[in-house]
Amino acid sequence: MLTAAQVLAVNNFGDTRSGxxxxxxxxxxxxxxxxxxxxxxxxxxxxxxxxxxxxxGQAPEEQADGAQPRAADDVRG
Structure with a gap:
């Protein structure tokens, strides 16, 4: 009778060294x-x-101080 370890130890993948x-x-x-x-x-x-x-149509480049130019309609309080 085969034990669980013997069943798991069986090489079912064939010869792994050939090829x-x-x-x-x-x-x-x-x-x-x-x-x-x-x-x-x-x-x-x-x-x-x-x-x-x-x-x-590209927006102007950043200002020299690194701040983004603000659009006229972009007014936040």
């Missing part, structure tokens, strides 16, 4: 993700460089 594909496949996926990240960052930087400094 050995997990290591190289993991390295391939890491390199693939790293390359994709580099290409995405380069693409994003290129798009940001092509943006204009100001867009039409």
């Amino acid at each position: 050995g594909l997990a290591g190289p496949m993991g390295l391939f996926l890491i390199l693939l993700l790293a390359a994709a990240t580099v290409f995405l960052i380069r693409n994003m930087n290129g798009r940001l460089r092509r943006l204009p400094d100001r867009f039409p």
Whole structure:
């Protein structure tokens, strides 16, 4: 009769040492993700460089002292 420990100790996953594909496949996926990240960052930087400094209708830049300019209709008591 099998005890609970013997039932749990049975290897039902087959031979875990044959093949050995997990290591190289993991390295391939890491390199693939790293390359994709580099290409995405380069693409994003290129798009940001092509943006204009100001867009039409954009609010004026901050004042020299760092305070935001107040609109005339923004009156709070």
